[in-house]
Amino acid sequence: MGTSAITSVFNDGYVAEQLEAYRRDPSSVDESWRQFFRLAEQIGGGSTGTSDVATMRAVAGAASLVASIRQYGHLAVQIDPLGSAPPGAAELTPEYHGISEADLSRVPGSALGFDGFATAADVVRSLREAYSGSIGYELEHLASDDEREWLRSAIETREFTRPLDAEEKKRLLTRLTEVDGFERFLGFAFQGKKRFSIEGTDALVPILDTAIDAAARRGAKKVIIGMAHRGRLNVLTHVLGKPYTALFTEFEGRRPGSQPESETGDVKYHMGYRGTRAVDGVQIEVSLVPNPSHLEVVNPVVGGVARAASRALPAEQRAATVLPVLVHGDSAFAGEGVVAESLNMSRLHGYTVGGTLHVITNNQVGFTTDPVDARSTHYASDLAKGFEIPVLHVNGDDVEACVAAVAMCIAYRERFAKDILIDLVGYRRHGHNETDEPSFTQPELYKLVKAHPTPRQVWGQRLVREGVVSEEDIERIDKEFAAKLGKILDDMRAGGAKPEGDPGKAAAAPDVKADTAVPLARLAALNEALLAWPADVQPHRNVAKTLARRREALGGAPAIDWGHAEALAFASLLADGTSVRITGQDAERGTFSHRQSVLHDMETGKTFIPLQHLPEAKGRFEVYNSPLAETAVMGFEYGFSTAARDTLVLWEAQYGDFVNVAQPIMDQFVFADRAKWGQDSGLVLLLPHGYEGGGPEHSSARLERFLQACAEGNMIVAYPSTPAQYFHILRRQAALAQRRPLVLMQPKSLLRMPEAAAKADDLATGAFRPVIDDPQASQQREQVRRLVFCTAKMYYDLSAARKDNTVALIRVDELYPWPHEEIGRVVDLYPAVEDVVWAQEEPKNMGAWTYVAPRLRALVGNIQEMRYVGRPERASPAEGFESAHKAEQARIVAEALSAPAPSKRRAVASRPA
Numbered sequence: 001m002g003t004s005a006i007t008s009v010f011n012d013g014y015v016a017e018q019l020e021a022y023r024r025d026p027s028s029v030d031e032s033w034r035q036f037f038r039l040a041e042q043i044g045g046g047s048t049g050t051s052d053v054a055t056m057r058a059v060a061g062a063a064s065l066v067a068s069i070r071q072y073g074h075l076a077v078q079i080d081p082l083g084s085a086p087p088g089a090a091e092l093t094p095e096y097h098g099i100s101e102a103d104l105s106r107v108p109g110s111a112l113g114f115d116g117f118a119t120a121a122d123v124v125r126s127l128r129e130a131y132s133g134s135i136g137y138e139l140e141h142l143a144s145d146d147e148r149e150w151l152r153s154a155i156e157t158r159e160f161t162r163p164l165d166a167e168e169k170k171r172l173l174t175r176l177t178e179v180d181g182f183e184r185f186l187g188f189a190f191q192g193k194k195r196f197s198i199e200g201t202d203a204l205v206p207i208l209d210t211a212i213d214a215a216a217r218r219g220a221k222k223v224i225i226g227m228a229h230r231g232r233l234n235v236l237t238h239v240l241g242k243p244y245t246a247l248f249t250e251f252e253g254r255r256p257g258s259q260p261e262s263e264t265g266d267v268k269y270h271m272g273y274r275g276t277r278a279v280d281g282v283q284i285e286v287s288l289v290p291n292p293s294h295l296e297v298v299n300p301v302v303g304g305v306a307r308a309a310s311r312a313l314p315a316e317q318r319a320a321t322v323l324p325v326l327v328h329g330d331s332a333f334a335g336e337g338v339v340a341e342s343l344n345m346s347r348l349h350g351y352t353v354g355g356t357l358h359v360i361t362n363n364q365v366g367f368t369t370d371p372v373d374a375r376s377t378h379y380a381s382d383l384a385k386g387f388e389i390p391v392l393h394v395n396g397d398d399v400e401a402c403v404a405a406v407a408m409c410i411a412y413r414e415r416f417a418k419d420i421l422i423d424l425v426g427y428r429r430h431g432h433n434e435t436d437e438p439s440f441t442q443p444e445l446y447k448l449v450k451a452h453p454t455p456r457q458v459w460g461q462r463l464v465r466e467g468v469v470s471e472e473d474i475e476r477i478d479k480e481f482a483a484k485l486g487k488i489l490d491d492m493r494a495g496g497a498k499p500e501g502d503p504g505k506a507a508a509a510p511d512v513k514a515d516t517a518v519p520l521a522r523l524a525a526l527n528e529a530l531l532a533w534p535a536d537v538q539p540h541r542n543v544a545k546t547l548a549r550r551r552e553a554l555g556g557a558p559a560i561d562w563g564h565a566e567a568l569a570f571a572s573l574l575a576d577g578t579s580v581r582i583t584g585q586d587a588e589r590g591t592f593s594h595r596q597s598v599l600h601d602m603e604t605g606k607t608f609i610p611l612q613h614l615p616e617a618k619g620r621f622e623v624y625n626s627p628l629a630e631t632a633v634m635g636f637e638y639g640f641s642t643a644a645r646d647t648l649v650l651w652e653a654q655y656g657d658f659v660n661v662a663q664p665i666m667d668q669f670v671f672a673d674r675a676k677w678g679q680d681s682g683l684v685l686l687l688p689h690g691y692e693g694g695g696p697e698h699s700s701a702r703l704e705r706f707l708q709a710c711a712e713g714n715m716i717v718a719y720p721s722t723p724a725q726y727f728h729i730l731r732r733q734a735a736l737a738q739r740r741p742l743v744l745m746q747p748k749s750l751l752r753m754p755e756a757a758a759k760a761d762d763l764a765t766g767a768f769r770p771v772i773d774d775p776q777a778s779q780q781r782e783q784v785r786r787l788v789f790c791t792a793k794m795y796y797d798l799s800a801a802r803k804d805n806t807v808a809l810i811r812v813d814e815l816y817p818w819p820h821e822e823i824g825r826v827v828d829l830y831p832a833v834e835d836v837v838w839a840q841e842e843p844k845n846m847g848a849w850t851y852v853a854p855r856l857r858a859l860v861g862n863i864q865e866m867r868y869v870g871r872p873e874r875a876s877p878a879e880g881f882e883s884a885h886k887a888e889q890a891r892i893v894a895e896a897l898s899a900p901a902p903s904k905r906r907a908v909a910s911r912p913a
């Protein structure tokens, strides 16, 4: 709109030179200069004489000022309700652009492309009001012209910043009274109890109200919210409709009526909730995802839930159907790395959700930490700019601006299906929680806070000044609300009002024994379908060769490898009507080239995904290479799995060693979700594990940590030793009625090992076996003197080295739930055993040993005390040197297979009663 390429420093000498050139030959100067001189000619009545350099200077300066206001106007907005002055910017003054305010009056508005304005002075006045008024806009970092133009037009035409009418203003007063009155009531009724009050950023509730209503009017069916502790109780009751009685019950320290005894539960400001709202007679579901204390880790989980909610829709319809909203703290947003990881996923096609609305409840402090110690940037929101997210800064005391800002956000999101962020600047009325004394550390800030009226009072006073309400009205609304809460609490305490439960919690269904075998004919048909790809996709010849081998592999010989078994498991699930979603770093090909789920034509790069083209498929297959992140990607898949019951969701680590980057997703969600929140998930974690000389970070998925976290049937931890076992356990996982996460140690060298390969028959019959007896020992069990228990890879190492029939190798393929009975049955088959060994490749303080030892001892104590064979206790999981690795492996194998050294023999233990 009329800005030239001329920069803010207007150099007369240079302009004169350009003008000379233009007069001689207009084509000799740049197009922007030509436009500029033509403009000057219009203003100067057709001439471009030397005296007009002054006019040109005024036009250029005005144009430059216009650009600066759009870019830096936000630096002059009074966004701090406590009154700290905005920094301003030199670029916002005409002087910076070499002109004066008076010069602006000489330039017609049309010269700047603003036809409706008489002069540049009018243009500048209007733009200052728009960009440096009540909302600060940052949009110049957006790479798309289209987006910048749309936002400028929305801002400059005031499309969303129209004044509210009297009714709307009164409604806002009532809302702010509820928000503020609720906190005051809780503070009074439950003194000394933490509530992480919203006070100071009260406008969050009207912001969420507006977002939900605007989304619903645009056809959204679901709003999914993630937020931390701050203001959560207010959001639960007022935005989601959790009954006051339910919350009061929790304040009394009682378990809500809806919560099963089996759950250990969580504090009230972490609980999720699902409610519905009617907007113009249409219902919209609003849910708050439960989250742990760990700030910001819920962000990707919300993304996954939102994606699952729109999983069947084409990408372009997602924004209209589901609105994800994330509420952040100012310190946490700037500080926690998962924020960047999640923002980076926002436009990746495996993870898009049609854009997330972000709100930073910026109370200008994090616990006791000031912003100068919390971030290296000017605004709390600055990280978002790196992801091309528009940012709107609002003053929390100006509720009218807050609701206007969010209306614009929802419209932007609908138009561009991208994230957008509101930096809601307020303060924190009390300490971090209500028992903290904030003046210990922020004395000056808290002098200001104490003297500052509440957002309700600020808004009320404004409405009194405007004649919309009277002082008495304000008082009355407040008293009525306090009386209502008082009555609810009294009734509840008197036993009148029953605590209402969270809706929608069904009793856990009993487990099913799934039939995971797939008839041979069916397998053969699926196999053929997986090997059919169009003529215009010619994959690399090695890939084609590998796949061609899969055609023969269904004959009688054991030739089905890991990747093949997985493809058949997926295909059979899709045919049964279960969808499959698998993501992870390089998951499409597979880190070890074993999956090859996406074929690439060698000439054109055109891709083809056989699992998406099965004629029989009733489920959807999704596979995506994830961005290089663990926390956010696993969090996303976890969220997806909680919400998509019809989908087997798998997350694959590049190497299992990297899984600990996602530790809070596992500790806080995957392991504990049912105990804390009654939430379930069937997420599968695929973790390549095994000691093959890859060094300390390419050997161990830290099996011990999963086993340590097992209790109350919270998950399944398995280490399948054959492709057939993998096939069956994947199919079993999809069929579980009681969904629980499945942690699978995955092989590397076993992926294509002939000794491990499966026969088609192994998939067509049987089921997953938690324990596998030694196939070679079955003939001569009486001769066996030594039982060696182990897991998958160790089994093959031992099996290759075993020379006599006095040793039997027993594989434990499922570690949790511990297969007590199955192991007992195997032990009973060997009457002459004298020596029992647990062999592992991991160090003694790692791997399964500390978990297995007491459990196995309980089963074999009648034989002899068990022996441990494996690496000694170590600080680092594996050797860095190949030779050291080889020596260790050889020692472990040899020790496990041979009799214990006499000095190490222990007394025979007595059989437990």
Ligand SMILES: Cc1ncc(C[n+]2csc(CCOP(=O)(O)OP(=O)(O)O)c2C)c(N)n1
Pocket (backbone or CB within 6 Å): 230, 293, 294, 295, 328, 329, 330, 331, 332, 333, 361, 363, 365, 366, 367, 428, 432
């Ligand atoms: C991952 C993590 N680290 C530390 C904490 C402890 N903690 C709880 S609240 C808080 C301050 C949060 O500040 P801010 O993000 O500004 O939110 P506010 O409480 O001010 O609303 C901290 C450090 C936490 N909950 N999670």
